[in-house]
Amino acid sequence: MRLTKLHAELAIAALFAAVVALVFQQTRGNMVEQGIASGGPYSNAASYPEALALLIAAVLIVTLAPRLWAARGHTPSGTPLTELSRPAAMLLAFACYLWALGAAGYLAATPFFMALIMYLAGVRSPVQLIVVPLAVTLALSAVFGGLLDVVLPRGQFGLAIPW
Amino acid sequence: MIFEMLSSGAVLMASPEVLLLTFLGVILGLVIGALPGLGPLMGVVLLLPVALYVEPLAGLGLLIAVFVGGSCGGAISAILLRIPGTPIAAATLFDGYPMAQKGRAADALGLAICASSLGGLFGGVLLILFAPLLAAFATRFGPPELALLGVLGLLSIAVVSREDTTKGLLAGMLGMLIATIGTDELSTGYRFTFDSYQMLNGFHIVSIVVGLFAVSEMAWQFIGREKVSSESPRAARPGLRSLKLIARHIPNLLRSSTIGTFFGTLPGAGGDISAFTSYAVAKAVAKPEEGYGEGAEGGVVATEAANNATCGGALIPTLSLGIPGDATTAVLMGALLILGLFPGPALFADRPEVVGGIFLVYILANLFLLVLGFLLVPVFVRLLRLPKSSLIPTILVLCAIGTFALQSSVFDLWVMFGFGLLGILLRAADYPLAPVVIGTILGPIVENNFRRSMLISREGLWIFTDRPISAVLLALCCALVALALWFGFRGKSTSRRA
Numbered sequence: 001m002r003l004t005k006l007h008a009e010l011a012i013a014a015l016f017a018a019v020v021a022l023v024f025q026q027t028r029g030n031m032v033e034q035g036i037a038s039g040g041p042y043s044n045a046a047s048y049p050e051a052l053a054l055l056i057a058a059v060l061i062v063t064l065a066p067r068l069w070a071a072r073g074h075t076p077s078g079t080p081l082t083e084l085s086r087p088a089a090m091l092l093a094f095a096c097y098l099w100a101l102g103a104a105g106y107l108a109a110t111p112f113f114m115a116l117i118m119y120l121a122g123v124r125s126p127v128q129l130i131v132v133p134l135a136v137t138l139a140l141s142a143v144f145g146g147l148l149d150v151v152l153p154r155g156q157f158g159l160a161i162p163w
Numbered sequence: 164m165i166f167e168m169l170s171s172g173a174v175l176m177a178s179p180e181v182l183l184l185t186f187l188g189v190i191l192g193l194v195i196g197a198l199p200g201l202g203p204l205m206g207v208v209l210l211l212p213v214a215l216y217v218e219p220l221a222g223l224g225l226l227i228a229v230f231v232g233g234s235c236g237g238a239i240s241a242i243l244l245r246i247p248g249t250p251i252a253a254a255t256l257f258d259g260y261p262m263a264q265k266g267r268a269a270d271a272l273g274l275a276i277c278a279s280s281l282g283g284l285f286g287g288v289l290l291i292l293f294a295p296l297l298a299a300f301a302t303r304f305g306p307p308e309l310a311l312l313g314v315l316g317l318l319s320i321a322v323v324s325r326e327d328t329t330k331g332l333l334a335g336m337l338g339m340l341i342a343t344i345g346t347d348e349l350s351t352g353y354r355f356t357f358d359s360y361q362m363l364n365g366f367h368i369v370s371i372v373v374g375l376f377a378v379s380e381m382a383w384q385f386i387g388r389e390k391v392s393s394e395s396p397r398a399a400r401p402g403l404r405s406l407k408l409i410a411r412h413i414p415n416l417l418r419s420s421t422i423g424t425f426f427g428t429l430p431g432a433g434g435d436i437s438a439f440t441s442y443a444v445a446k447a448v449a450k451p452e453e454g455y456g457e458g459a460e461g462g463v464v465a466t467e468a469a470n471n472a473t474c475g476g477a478l479i480p481t482l483s484l485g486i487p488g489d490a491t492t493a494v495l496m497g498a499l500l501i502l503g504l505f506p507g508p509a510l511f512a513d514r515p516e517v518v519g520g521i522f523l524v525y526i527l528a529n530l531f532l533l534v535l536g537f538l539l540v541p542v543f544v545r546l547l548r549l550p551k552s553s554l555i556p557t558i559l560v561l562c563a564i565g566t567f568a569l570q571s572s573v574f575d576l577w578v579m580f581g582f583g584l585l586g587i588l589l590r591a592a593d594y595p596l597a598p599v600v601i602g603t604i605l606g607p608i609v610e611n612n613f614r615r616s617m618l619i620s621r622e623g624l625w626i627f628t629d630r631p632i633s634a635v636l637l638a639l640c641c642a643l644v645a646l647a648l649w650f651g652f653r654g655k656s657t658s659r660r661a
Contacts (some may be wrong), residue, residue: 008591016333016587019340026355036352041617045347045354048610052340056165056333063329063648079386091584094378094559095199098576101563114556121385121552136557140564148216151567 004078006071013064016056023053088122103156110137165295168511172519174404176527185524189531190539195229197237198554199246204491205235208376209558211369211498212565216546219349219502221476224524226498227478228493231296231528234434234471235279235536238463239543242271243399245554251434251470254442258462263399264460273405273459275467276536278416281409282468283529284425285420286475290482298483298511307627309485309507309529311636313602313605316486318643319432320598328650330594334562337610338602348611358630366582369498370566370575371603374582375589375596376548379560381555382587400541412464415445423469427476430488430601434470441469465479475525475647480519482506490597493604500604558630 006111023131027046030038037046093116100109114133144150146163154160173182173309188210195206205230215221237252242259255275262271304312317339321331341567346353355360419441426437442583445465446455454457462576477488478495485507487493499506502516511518566579587597 003524003591005591005593008588009593012588012592014592016337019337021442022355025338031352036354037348041349041614045350045352048613049340049343049354052336052343053480056336056340059333059336062209067167067329083386087382087587090385090555091382091587092389093582094563095580097330097559098563098580099571101567104575105563107479110560114560117556117559118552121555123550123552132553133556136553138558140557143213144564144568148213148568150564151571153567153573155461157394 001081002078002085003081006068007078007112009068009071013060013068019055020057023049076128086120090117093117093120096115101153101155103155105157105159106152107137107141107159107161108155108157110140164292164515168295168515168519169291169522170519171516171522172420174627175516176224176523178221180218181224181520181524182527184221185224185228185527186531188225188425189232189528189535192229192232192234192379193239193532193536193539193543194232194546195238195619196233196252196546197239198236198549199235199240199244200371200583202237202251203230204232205377205380206496207241207491207494207510208372209561209565211372212568213492214498215369217499220520220524222502223495223521225529226495227474227521228528228531230474230495231471231525231532232535235276235467236284236543238275238279239272239540240469240547242275242463243268244547247381249562251438254438254466255463257442258457258459259464260459261456262460262463267348267458268399270399270405270408270460272399272407272540273401273537274412274463276401277409277532278412278419278467279471280529280533280536281416282420282423282619283474283532284526285468286424286472287526287529288475289424289472290478290525292476292603294479294483294518294522295511298508299477301508302512303486304508305630305631305633306612306615308636310609310616311627311633311640312486313448313609313612315461315479315483315596315636315640315643316430316480317602317605317609318640318647320489320601321595322372322643322647322650327593327595328647330335330592331598332647333562334589334594335602336598338599338604341371341599342603348607349614361572365449366578367447367566367572367575368501369569370599371582372494372497372600373435373562374579374584375586375599377558378523378579378583379586379590379596381559381562382556384551384591388642395476396659399544401537403537405537408460408463412461413632415461416450416466416468417640418448419445419465419613420472424479427473428470428479430480430486434473437476438466438470439510441465448465452586460481463579471529478521478525482521483508484508484587485620487604488554490600493597493601497600497604516544518587522554522558544610559595582587 027050029038031046094142097113111133115129118129140159195201207226210229214225238255240246241256242253242263244258245256259271313450317335322328346363347354408416422441423437442465449461454461477492480486480488481492481496489494496506513617564573616626627637
C-alpha cells in the first residue's frame with residue numbers, strides 16, 4: 001500500500017468540505033441562537049464566514065474537483081506506508097511529550113523525549129543518547145527560565161531549576 | 164519627516180538590548196539559513212516567542228536580523244555542499260558551487276556575504292525612502308480601501324507565489340476562516356468556539372505558525388525526503404580580497420538589488436523569484452566569456468544581492484500598508500500586532516520612533532552581516548556537520564516551550580500540534596502554507612473593514628466603486644481573480660492531457 005499525492009489531495013478536499021459543512025452548521029444553529037446571524041453589517045457576524053465557505057465550496061467544485069476526477073486514473077508512485085511509520089512514531093512521541101509537559105514537567109519530560117526522537121532517527125550511541133538530551137534540556141531551561149524569566153511547565157512533581 | 168523618524172528611532176536603537184539581540188539575530192540567522200532544510204522563515208518562527216519576551220524594538224531587531232542573516236546563510240551550504248540551505252539560495256549554487264570546485268570557495272563565500280550585505284543595505288535605503296511615502300499616500304484610505312487592499316494582498320500571494328493558484332486561494336480562504344474563530348469584534352458574539360472559553364480569543368498566531376511550518380517541516384524531514392549530501396564541507400575563510408572582487412561587479416550589484424527590492428514589494432513574489440530573475444538578467448547582460456553556470460563571480464553577486472534586497476522590499480508594504488510581502492514578513496507582522504503595533508499609516512503617524520527604529524535595525528543587521536559573515540564563516544562550515552538526529556528533537560522542544568511560554572497555556576500546545584498535522588497534510592497535497600498564515604492575519608482586516616464600509620455606505624456595495632482608489636483596487640482584484648481562474652482552468656486542462 002502506497003500513499004500518493006492524490007490521496008492527500010482527496011483528504012484535503014474532504015477536510016475543506018467538512019469545514020464548509022461545519023460553518024453552515026454553526027451559522028444556522030449556534031449563531032442564530034446568539035442572535036448574531038441576521039440584521040445589518042454590525043450585528044450579522046455570520047454572513048462573512050458563510051460567504052467564505054461558499055467561495056471555498058465554489059472553488060472546490062469548479063476547479064479542484066474536476067482535476068481530482070481527471071487524475072484518478074493516473075496514480076503516480078507514492079510513499080510506501082512503511083516509510084511513514086517513522087514520522088508517525090515521531091508525531092506520536094511529540095503528542096505524548098506535550099501531555100507529559102503538563103503531567104511531569106519540562107525537566108522530567110524533555111530528556112526522555114529527545115532521547116526517544118534521537119533513537120527513532122537512528123542514533124544508537126548511549127553516550128549521545130544521554131549527553132545531548134541533558135545538555136539541550138539544561139541549555140534551553142537556562143535561556144527561557146534564566147534569561148527570559150519564563151515559567152516552564154513544572155508538572156505534578158514541581159521540578160524547576162532556580163536560575 | 165524621515166530624518167525625525169530616524170533620529171527618534173536611533174535613540175531607541177541605541178539600547179544595549181537592541182544592539183545585542185540584533186547581533187545575536189544575525190548569527191542565529193546565518194546558522195539557521197546555512198542548515199539545509201531550515202531557513203529565515205523557520206528562524207523567525209522559532210524565535211518569535213523569544214522576541215515577545217523582550218522590549219518591542221529589541222524583539223523586532225532579533226526577528227529582522229534573523230530574516231537578514233537567514234537570507235544569506237543559505238549561500239554557505241549552496242556553495243560548499245551544492246545544497247541550498249534555503250530555496251532563495253537555490254540560484255546561488257549555479258555559480259557558487261562551480262567556484263568552490265575550482266578551489267575558489269573562499270572567494271565565492273566572500274562575494275556572497277558582500278553582495279548580501281550590500282544588496283540588503285540597498286533595499287534598506289529604498290525602504291527608508293519609499294515606505295513613508297507609501298504610508299502618507301495610504302492615509303487617504305478608508306474602510307473600503309483597507310478591505311480591498313487585504314483582499315488584493317491575499318489574491319496576489321495566491322496568484323504570484325505558486326503555479327497552482329487554486330490551492331493558494333483555498334489555503335488563503337482557509338486562513339481567513341480560521342481568523343473568524345473567537346469573539347466577533349463588532350457584534351461581540353462567539354463564533355466557532357464550541358462553548359470553550361479557551362477559544363474565545365481564537366487561536367494564537369504563534370501556535371498556528373509554529374505548527375504549520377516548524378512541526379510539519381520536522382515530520383517531513385523525518386520521512387527522509389530532504390536532500391542529503393555525503394560530502395564533507397571543505398574549510399574556507401573569506402578574506403578582504405572579496406571587497407576588491409565585489410568592486411568589479413557594482414553595476415550588477417545595483418541592478419540585482421533593484422530587481423530584488425522590486426520583487427520584495429510584490430506580495431507573494433519572494434526571494435526565490437527575485438534571485439532567479441536577477442540571475443537570468445545578469446546572465447543575459449554578461450559577456451559569454453564570463454562563463455555563467457561554470458563559476459562566474461557575477462552569478463553569485465546577482466542572486467545574493469537580489470535575495471537580501473528582497474527583505475527590505477518586503478518590509479515596504481508590510482510596514483506602510485499592513486500587507487505582508489511573504490510568509491516571513493507575515494510572521495513579522497504578526498509579532499508587531501501582538502506587541503500592539505498596527506502596521507499601516509497609523510504606525511508612521513503615531514509611533515514614528517518605532518518605525519525609525521525598525522529601519523535602523525534593518526540597516527544595522529546588514530552591517531553586522533558583513534562583519535560577522537567574514538569572521539564566523541569557518542564556524543558555520545563546522546555547523547554544517549551537525550546531525551539532523553540532534554537538530555530535529557531540539558527544534559521540536561523549542562517549538563513546544565516557545566509556544567507554551569506565550570501564555571503558559573497547554574491549549575496553545577495542542578493547537579500547535581493540530582496545525583502541525585494540518586501542515587503535513589497540506590504539504591503532502593502540495594498546498595502552499597504561506598497563504599494560510601497571511602489569510603489568518605489579513606482576515607480580520609478584510610472582514611472588519613468590509614462591515615464598516617457597509618455601515619457607512621448609503622448605496623450598499625457601490626461604495627467600493629464610487630471611491631476612486633477603491634475602484635482601482637477593486638479592478639486589480641477582479642483582474643487577479645480572472646488570472647487565478649485562468650490558471651485554475653489551465654491546470655485542469657493540463658492534468659487532462661497528462
